[in-house]
Amino acid sequence: MRPIPEARVLTNKPRFSDRIFRGIVTLGGFTSLVILGLISLFLLYRGFSVLRSEGFSFITDYEWVSSINSDGTEGEVASTYGVGAMLAGTIVTAIIALLIGGPVAVLAALYLAFYAPIRTRKFLVSVVDLMAAFPSILFGLWGLNVLMDQGIYVAELLNRYLGWIPIFQVPVPVFLRSPFIAGLVLAIMIIPIVTSVAREIFAQTPLDRIQAAYALGATRWAMIKAVAIPYGYSGVVGGAMLGLGRAMGETVAVFTVLNIVYRANFDILLGAGGNLASHIILKFGEASSEEIKALMAAGFVLFLLTLAVNLLADFIVARTGKRGK
Amino acid sequence: MTPQLQEIEVKPKQPWKPTQKEINTSIGIFVLNVLLTLAVIQFTGFSGKLAFVVLFILFSLSTNFLFSLSKGGSVVAKNSLATGFAFTGIALLIMPVISILGTVFAKGTEAMYIGFFTSDMSQDSFASDLDVGGIKHAVLGSLIMVTIALLLSVPIGILTALYLTELKGRGSTLIRFLVQAMSGIPSIVAGLFIYSALITGSGRGFSAFMGALALTILMIPTVARTSEEVLKLIPSDLREAGLALGATQWRTVAMVVIPAAKSGLITAAILGVARIAGETAPLLFTTGGADALNINPVDGNIGSVPFYVWKALIDGSPNAIARAWAGIFLLMIIVLSLFIAARKIGSPKKVRS
Numbered sequence: 001m002r003p004i005p006e007a008r009v010l011t012n013k014p015r016f017s018d019r020i021f022r023g024i025v026t027l028g029g030f031t032s033l034v035i036l037g038l039i040s041l042f043l044l045y046r047g048f049s050v051l052r053s054e055g056f057s058f059i060t061d062y063e064w065v066s067s068i069n070s071d072g073t074e075g076e077v078a079s080t081y082g083v084g085a086m087l088a089g090t091i092v093t094a095i096i097a098l099l100i101g102g103p104v105a106v107l108a109a110l111y112l113a114f115y116a117p118i119r120t121r122k123f124l125v126s127v128v129d130l131m132a133a134f135p136s137i138l139f140g141l142w143g144l145n146v147l148m149d150q151g152i153y154v155a156e157l158l159n160r161y162l163g164w165i166p167i168f169q170v171p172v173p174v175f176l177r178s179p180f181i182a183g184l185v186l187a188i189m190i191i192p193i194v195t196s197v198a199r200e201i202f203a204q205t206p207l208d209r210i211q212a213a214y215a216l217g218a219t220r221w222a223m224i225k226a227v228a229i230p231y232g233y234s235g236v237v238g239g240a241m242l243g244l245g246r247a248m249g250e251t252v253a254v255f256t257v258l259n260i261v262y263r264a265n266f267d268i269l270l271g272a273g274g275n276l277a278s279h280i281i282l283k284f285g286e287a288s289s290e291e292i293k294a295l296m297a298a299g300f301v302l303f304l305l306t307l308a309v310n311l312l313a314d315f316i317v318a319r320t321g322k323r324g325k
Numbered sequence: 326m327t328p329q330l331q332e333i334e335v336k337p338k339q340p341w342k343p344t345q346k347e348i349n350t351s352i353g354i355f356v357l358n359v360l361l362t363l364a365v366i367q368f369t370g371f372s373g374k375l376a377f378v379v380l381f382i383l384f385s386l387s388t389n390f391l392f393s394l395s396k397g398g399s400v401v402a403k404n405s406l407a408t409g410f411a412f413t414g415i416a417l418l419i420m421p422v423i424s425i426l427g428t429v430f431a432k433g434t435e436a437m438y439i440g441f442f443t444s445d446m447s448q449d450s451f452a453s454d455l456d457v458g459g460i461k462h463a464v465l466g467s468l469i470m471v472t473i474a475l476l477l478s479v480p481i482g483i484l485t486a487l488y489l490t491e492l493k494g495r496g497s498t499l500i501r502f503l504v505q506a507m508s509g510i511p512s513i514v515a516g517l518f519i520y521s522a523l524i525t526g527s528g529r530g531f532s533a534f535m536g537a538l539a540l541t542i543l544m545i546p547t548v549a550r551t552s553e554e555v556l557k558l559i560p561s562d563l564r565e566a567g568l569a570l571g572a573t574q575w576r577t578v579a580m581v582v583i584p585a586a587k588s589g590l591i592t593a594a595i596l597g598v599a600r601i602a603g604e605t606a607p608l609l610f611t612t613g614g615a616d617a618l619n620i621n622p623v624d625g626n627i628g629s630v631p632f633y634v635w636k637a638l639i640d641g642s643p644n645a646i647a648r649a650w651a652g653i654f655l656l657m658i659i660v661l662s663l664f665i666a667a668r669k670i671g672s673p674k675k676v677r678s
Contacts, residue, residue, distance in 0.1 A: 014573075017575050020575075021573075022492060022574075025487045026492065026494060028481055028485055029489065029492070029494065029500050030496065030500065031481050032503045033499070036503055036507060042518055043514075043517060043518060043521055045521075104417045105418070106414070107410050108411075108417070110411045111414055115408065124415065126664070129664070130660075130661070131418075131421075131422050133660055134603070134660070135603020135605065135653070135656055136512075136606075137634050137635060137653070138425065138429070138656070141646075141650070145646070191418055191421075219400060219403075220404055221404040221406075221408070222404070224407065242509065249510070249511020249512070251511065251512065251606040256638060277513045277606070281606065281609060292525065295517075299517040299521075303511075303514045306509060306510065307506055307510070309509075310510075311502065314505040
């Protein structure tokens with residue numbers, strides 16, 4: 001008579017190898033959290049002394065004076081660091097980019113989602129992906145050498161015929177390398193990301209609603225107006241905000257195209273201005289150790305700004321994606 | 326008398342296809358618009374490519390609007406206007422791409438000569454004649470940095486994707502958000518971070534490794550998101566089959582899921598490289614940008630192709646700008662071939678199941 005085997009122990013406790021596996025994967029999964037945490041920690045740590053001495057005026061002040069003598073002693077004028085002007089420039093150029101690039105991107109997304117034949121769509125979607133991978137220095141070089149002339153022409157037209165609007169006035173007729181042209185380049189840079197987010201949202205429009213609209217005799221535009229836009233509206237807004245975040249953080253292209261002058265320039269056609277990132281690049285080369293700290297603080301402000309815009313945008317996009325399924 | 330059965334040929338109708346008449350009309354309208362635009366450019370002050378494009382778009386929109394208004398009333402007219410706008414949008418998206426690629430390919434070869442890829446800039450300035458100096462140091466430097474970044478970011482990116490798709494841990498939603506947010510970090514911040522954390526105050530100088538770390542930060546989100554998309558497409562039947570055979574989760578992932586997703590994961594790595602190959606801003610803070618060859622990845626300033634373009638751009642003389650275009654040309658060739666390779670190896674949708 002065979003002995004009765006012992007009862008198998010049923011357990012849902014993972015094996016040892018699985019526990020190691022899960023540990024490693026979890027560790028890897030949380031790297032992004034760690035990196036984001038470290039970025040804010042270190043930039044804050046290096047810039048803390050400047051942030052503390054300047055206080056809130058660091059982001060509202062329009063003065064950036066670094067007076068350190070070559071031997072490292074404090075200069076005669078007191079140093080003061082305020083990124084207000086560059087913060088204003090960041091927002092101005094990003095908004096110009098969004099106002100020009102946003103509509104184009106949304107229209108292109110509508111075309112890709114509802115008008116393009118399948119093969120054309122596949123091809124154009126890869127073109128959009130490719131455009132998103134163009135290096136930003138390429139946009140800078142192209143903007144400086146090719147787009148500049150067209151941009152100046154448009155700027156002159158705007159100034160001549162819409163000059164009565166305050167933002168289109170210029171004290172001196174210098175249209176070269178203006179925030180407007182920088183915004184134009186940024187617009188072209190953000191078009192691919194806004195287009196691909198908007199297209200993905202539009203592509204998720206429930207098919208039954210589209211067909212219902214057609215069955216009721218709607219034209220394509222009536223369908224888009226009644227079904228696609230209400231469905232995708234907030235997702236497209238989120239996509240546009242993602243574009244805004246990109247435009248705010250853009251460095252090399254703005255530095256190349258824009259004539260970097262430390263002042264808040266709201267006459268967008270005048271060739272002077274800057275944004276936070278380009279300011280950091282400009283000052284970094286010959287900065288004293290004290291000014292480096294101020295630049296780190298500026299980087300921290302830029303990081304927080306873009307992170308906030310991005311998180312909000314992702315939140316809006318994710319919420320839209322879940323709806324209506 | 327039985328009626329004879331007759332063979333009747335019925336041609337299938339395709340009511341959605343435009344009839345010959347409609348095609349003729351739209352060709353007619355197109356030609357009319359081209360002529361109108363040319364006429365306006367001929368007889369008024371407008372000129373140039375930009376004016377042609379703008380006028381042509383305006384004429385097309387208005388003539389199509391008027392034509393459909395006369396034919397089908399306001400509903401059809403609005404529809405045709407919307408169609409026109411959608412076409413305008415995609416045209417405005419395509420035009421810069423064509424212009425950029427055209428300029429790069431037209432100007433990119435000007436500074437290239439036999440020795441362009443075999444010499445460096447240590448003896449020559451960017452403004453000197455175009456038959457001396459080269460880009461060897463920059464190409465090798467870029468290669469070193471991209472390789473290190475690849476080795477660091479691919480494991481981390483894939484682990485992140487595995488966490489999101491295989492473990493589906495409690496932090497999944499948070500991590501997904503953070504990875505998204507990380508992909509929006511300005512590249513300059515990545516450079517500043519490496520500078521502030523590892524270079525300043527530490528006695529260490531610029532090096533390829535520092536540059537690669539900054540690039541890794543930018544590459545992780547791309548790899549993680551693309552890998553996640555790929556892993557999501559692996560049917561859960563496969564995972565369940567693995568588990569049902571008695572494999573542990575670790576064996577299932579390593580022996581079943583990853584091999585099934587292999588081509589997609591390679592695509593993810595390629596797209597990540599395409600994302601960072603042209604990054605300039607982080608390298609300005611971390612690599613120093615040497616003009617001479619340096620193949621030591623952990624010590625000393627090192628050049629890279631984007632930095633080469635940057636230096637040429639800052640120099641600003643005509644010869645330097647020609648060199649900048651040559652560097653960009655090289656970068657674009659790399660990015661384009663990476664993209665084509667990614668398509669060939671397999672888009673995420675074609676993963677075998």
